[in-house]
Amino acid sequence: xxxxxxxxxxxxxxxxxxxxxxxxxxxxxxxxxxxxxxxxxxxxxxxxxxxxxxxxxxxxxxxxxxxxxxxxxxxxxxxxxxxxxxxxxxxxxxxxxxxxxxxxxxxxxxxxxxxxxxxxxxxxxxxxxxxxxxxxxxxxxxxxxxxxxxxxxxxxxxxxxxxxxxxxxxxxxxxxxxxxxxxxxxxxxxxxxxxxxxxxxxxxxxxxxxxxxxxxxxxxxxxxxxxxxxxxxxxxxxxxxxxxxxxxxxxxxxxxxxxxxxxxxxxxxxxxxxxxxxxxxxxxxxxxxxxxxxxxxxxxxxxxxxxxxxxxxxxxxxxxxxxxxxxxxxxxxxxxxxxxxxxxxxxxxxxxxxxxxxxxxxxxxxxxxxxxxxxx
Numbered sequence: 001x002x003x004x005x006x007x008x009x010x011x012x013x014x015x016x017x018x019x020x021x022x023x024x025x026x027x028x029x030x031x032x033x034x035x036x037x038x039x040x041x042x043x044x045x046x047x048x049x050x051x052x053x054x055x056x057x058x059x060x061x062x063x064x065x066x067x068x069x070x071x072x073x074x075x076x077x078x079x080x081x082x083x084x085x086x087x088x089x090x091x092x093x094x095x096x097x098x099x100x101x102x103x104x105x106x107x108x109x110x111x112x113x114x115x116x117x118x119x120x121x122x123x124x125x126x127x128x129x130x131x132x133x134x135x136x137x138x139x140x141x142x143x144x145x146x147x148x149x150x151x152x153x154x155x156x157x158x159x160x161x162x163x164x165x166x167x168x169x170x171x172x173x174x175x176x177x178x179x180x181x182x183x184x185x186x187x188x189x190x191x192x193x194x195x196x197x198x199x200x201x202x203x204x205x206x207x208x209x210x211x212x213x214x215x216x217x218x219x220x221x222x223x224x225x226x227x228x229x230x231x232x233x234x235x236x237x238x239x240x241x242x243x244x245x246x247x248x249x250x251x252x253x254x255x256x257x258x259x260x261x262x263x264x265x266x267x268x269x270x271x272x273x274x275x276x277x278x279x280x281x282x283x284x285x286x287x288x289x290x291x292x293x294x295x296x297x298x299x300x301x302x303x304x305x306x307x308x309x310x311x312x313x314x315x316x317x318x319x320x321x322x323x324x325x326x327x328x329x330x331x332x333x334x335x336x337x338x339x340x341x342x343x344x345x346x347x348x349x350x351x352x353x354x355x356x357x358x359x360x361x362x363x364x365x366x367x368x369x370x371x372x373x374x375x376x
Contacts, residue, residue: 103162105349201246214356313357
């Protein structure tokens, strides 16, 4: 293959042919900050975002590069028998474990930053930081949107021919495996309706029990978390044992506004933060997290085994190549100064990994569950 000699295209000859040289480029902001220094600063900010990703994603998802997982849903066929003095025990052979394929979607999401040289002539470093922060916020919102859609959506999907499941929805014919002697039918659903216009203590207890009866939550050392909007969280904070069917007291966290009471606390108050989430208190052993992203009229219970644990309800799928995970900054057409034209890209997808590790309740008097329209 022949090559083209471009050695003449340098120095003065560059400019003589009407091509902008390095000396012609804007290399600093109006307040004297070098654009390359800003690019490096932006990359450091992206690295921090990738490291300290959304608390909600870390606590309730499991990072994976797999397109499909097979979670064993039970194995039977072997039993012990009473021993006799001279007889030999019968042999046992386990039946083949049953596992459904769990698919995780994956898509690329990107956006571009483009600046004209005239803008860069007058822009300050603070102007560019403000723009960059807006892109970081958009990336966070995009991740959060897909995580919450995976929780609230009650219908199954397919991705490249593999089912992407919701939580147990009671409509796909799938029967949850038996746990601790409790069996379920194919109509078992984790998308509930309160049956009243205001949430009450039995609703929260039902949400907790719906998760724990599948072997998640406190029964195995997980942390139970109740996600609620400010509206529902305010109601939950009024729950007292013996009133309105409550089995427990709501206990305010140690960062709550001080208040007077004649009652004596047995035990300790929960901390005001759980891995970055705002905890307002606890009820029935579950932490009550107030999150303004949760739509009013919905309450979620989740079991978290810790950041990135494989026992968490959701899977956050990323690219198999390490350098393509997280938020990636890609230089644009102008390779010398990527700030002039650069791209931010992230590839990911969210799917349910453990269908019984979370439950959602819509607070309304009548009707069936309807997923919320999520806008972030």
